[in-house]
Amino acid sequence: MSAPSRRAKIEAMLADDPRDTFLRYSLALELSKEGDHDRSLAGLGELTRDTPPYVPAFFMAGQQLTRLGRIEEARSVLRDGIEEARRQGNQHAAGEMSEFLANLGDLA
Numbered sequence: 001m002s003a004p005s006r007r008a009k010i011e012a013m014l015a016d017d018p019r020d021t022f023l024r025y026s027l028a029l030e031l032s033k034e035g036d037h038d039r040s041l042a043g044l045g046e047l048t049r050d051t052p053p054y055v056p057a058f059f060m061a062g063q064q065l066t067r068l069g070r071i072e073e074a075r076s077v078l079r080d081g082i083e084e085a086r087r088q089g090n091q092h093a094a095g096e097m098s099e100f101l102a103n104l105g106d107l108a
Contacts, residue, residue: 006030021047021054028057032064040064048080055085055093062100075104 004012007030014023028043041064047057058081065074078101085094 007034021050025054025057025060029060032060037064037068048077048084052088053084055081055088055090058082058084059093059097059100062097066100066104071104075101078104 007027010023010027010030014020014027017023024043024047028040028047031037031040031043041061044057044061044064047054048061058077062074062078062081065071065077078097082094082097082101085091085097
């Protein structure tokens with residue numbers, strides 16, 4: 001019998017605490033690694049709509065959308081993330097997303 005996958009472990013922990021932000025974020029990242037981009041992006045999207053929004057989710061969604069060639073969507077998510085990071089006083093995250101967004105200027 002094989003050990004449970006990382007995703008299965010995260011899902012089991014989420015069953016106990018479905019609102020845990022870090023577990024939800026971890027699950028979205030794991031789904032991305034597995035190639036389940038629709039579920040991953042849906043999970044990240046939920047985190048961006050939380051109160052307060054989870055700033056790292058904007059950056060991860062922007063990066064994932066870029067890898068999928070969905071550049072305009074990535075730009076939109078990153079702009080929203082920069083605005084939210086500034087609202088929350090997270091200048092480091094705002095700077096990282098701004099730099100990533102600037103680098104997207106070279107892509108169609």
